[in-house]
Every structure is written in structure tokens, then in C-alpha cells.
Amino acid sequence: VYDRLxxxxLLEIEFEKEGDGEWSWTLKDGGGGRxxxxxxxxxxxxxxxLNPSAKVTVELRDGQSQEMELDFSLIKQVAGDPRVSLKYQDGTPPGVMEGFSIQSDGTVIGSLTNGRKVVVGRIALATFVNPEGLLAEEGGLFSETPNSGPPQVRAPSEGAGDIVPGALEMSNTDIIRxxxxxxxxxxxxxxNLRIISTFDEMIRGALNLRR
Structure with a gap:
């Protein structure tokens, strides 16, 4: 298990049969058997x-106490040699973000090195009453101006456009046009070049006649 930090x-759990349909369990410290x-x-x-879960308070070695829930719902009593194995546990060690993905609703999900995925934010989109009034900046950016009006911030797919994760927008230039x-x-x-050439020849002819 993992504490709050x-x-x-390491913990161990032992089962011992007490009777038909009755088993006692004991949770111990894996380091010393306490x-x-x-x-x-x-x-x-x-x-x-019949009682598929149990809440216990674990006293850790560093003096901390932490509540945890033992889930027995997947255990079945069947004939044969009894065997129990850990199916899952929801605690994780510390982790740092190593990547992220963006959902169609704008949600940004971070992938941590410990295998967890957490929501780190959401992308918002903005519209303007007069987009032509925006001021073009460097790097393809635009700034708000009195002519454009204030931004109207909305979530994706709520009248402000859509987000398509992993897609690359193609050029919207009409090549044939x-x-x-x-x-x-x-x-x-x-x-125009022919007109200039013809006019130049006419000027030269007029000058020659004058001479």
C-alpha cells in the first residue's frame, strides 16, 4: 500500500477457515509480522x-495512521485448495507528468510516470462579435480591440467551434484559383509591357521626325 506521501x-493478509462458510482474516505488517x-x-x-468489504485503520511504521478499505467482493469460496491473490489496489507512488492528451471536449489529461492519468485543465474557446476587428500580432496571434469587442468564452462544441485531437488542419488555399x-x-x-514598348517606339519616332 501507499501512504499519503x-x-x-508492505502488508500481508492471512485467511484461516473457522467453519462452513466462515473464514477469519488477519492483516499484518509485512516487515515484522505485527x-x-x-x-x-x-x-x-x-x-x-456476505460482508464483501472491511474498513481498517493502519498504523504505519513512521507513526502515521491511514484508513483503508479491504475489498473481498471478488473472493469466491469453492471446493479445492484455497488460493487468494491481489486483484488491484488504488494507491500509487509519486509520479511526474510525462505526457498529455486532449479530449474532444477540451479536457487536458496528464499521464504520470506512476501510471495514473489526471485531469490538469480544460481548453476554452472564444468568439468575437467582429472578428475582422482583431489586431494581428506576430506568430499568428490576434489581440482584442475596441472594434472586435470583448471575447465571449465558451466550452468547445458550445457555439465556439470544435476540437479534433490528433488532427492536422490542411491548407485552405484553393490551388486552382x-x-x-x-x-x-x-x-x-x-x-502592359507591350504597351510601354509601343509608347517608347512612338516617342522615338516623334523625336526623329523633329530632328
């Missing part, structure tokens, strides 16, 4: 526990 403590708590576990005719505009500009440039 994430320090690991008895911590005890009780009796009863089973019905189907082998299911841009190539067409480039060709039009090129033709206009060539036409």
Missing part, C-alpha cells in the same frame, strides 16, 4: 461473500 508499505487488524469473512451457499489568378497577372504584365 506516496511511500510504499498484527494490524482482523475480522471474519462469511460466505453464502453460492460461495459469494491561385494559379488562375497568377496566370491572369502574368498576361496583364505582358500586355
Amino acid at each position: 506516496g511511500v510504499e508499505h 498484527k494490524i487488524a482482523s475480522g471474519t469473512l462469511y460466505f453464502d451457499e453460492n460461495g459469494s461473500p 491561385e494559379i488562375t489568378r497568377l496566370m491572369e497577372a502574368h498576361h496583364m504584365f505582358q500586355a
Whole structure:
């Protein structure tokens, strides 16, 4: 088990049959065999526990006391040699965040080195009455201005757009349209160049006649 500071403590639990459908259990300190708590576990005719949990107060070696709950709900009494193994425990050692993921609702979930996942925040989206009034800044950022109005902050999918985790937005440039505009500009440039050349020839001809 782990205490409030994430320090690991070893505990042992022993079972002893007292009668039909009746087993006593004893919780001990795994380091020295000191008895911590005890009780009796009863089973019905189907082998299911009648009292599937027990709350105990554990006195740890450093003087701390901590409440914990023993879950016996998965134990079944069946014929044969009795065997009990730990299915799960919800305590964990200390951990630091090594990664994160973003859900479609904007929730940011951090992944810790101890295997736990915790919610660390939520992304909010903002809309403006006049988006064209925003002031463009460096790095693709925009600032609020009197023309844009104040931001209206909302959660994703509540009228402020959606978040698609792990997706990369493709370019929204229309390649065919841009190539067409480039060709039009090129033709206009060539036409203007011919006009300038013709005008230059006319000026030269006029100067020659004057001489």
C-alpha cells in the first residue's frame, strides 16, 4: 500500500477457515509480522461473500495512521485448495507528468510516470462579435480591440467551434484559383509591357521626325 506521501508499505493478509462458510482474516505488517487488524469473512451457499468489504485503520511504521478499505467482493469460496491473490489496489507512488492528451471536449489529461492519468485543465474557446476587428500580432496571434469587442468564452462544441485531437488542419488555399489568378497577372504584365514598348517606339519616332 501507499501512504499519503506516496511511500510504499508492505502488508500481508492471512485467511484461516473457522467453519462452513466462515473464514477469519488477519492483516499484518509485512516487515515484522505485527498484527494490524482482523475480522471474519462469511460466505453464502453460492460461495459469494456476505460482508464483501472491511474498513481498517493502519498504523504505519513512521507513526502515521491511514484508513483503508479491504475489498473481498471478488473472493469466491469453492471446493479445492484455497488460493487468494491481489486483484488491484488504488494507491500509487509519486509520479511526474510525462505526457498529455486532449479530449474532444477540451479536457487536458496528464499521464504520470506512476501510471495514473489526471485531469490538469480544460481548453476554452472564444468568439468575437467582429472578428475582422482583431489586431494581428506576430506568430499568428490576434489581440482584442475596441472594434472586435470583448471575447465571449465558451466550452468547445458550445457555439465556439470544435476540437479534433490528433488532427492536422490542411491548407485552405484553393490551388486552382491561385494559379488562375497568377496566370491572369502574368498576361496583364505582358500586355502592359507591350504597351510601354509601343509608347517608347512612338516617342522615338516623334523625336526623329523633329530632328
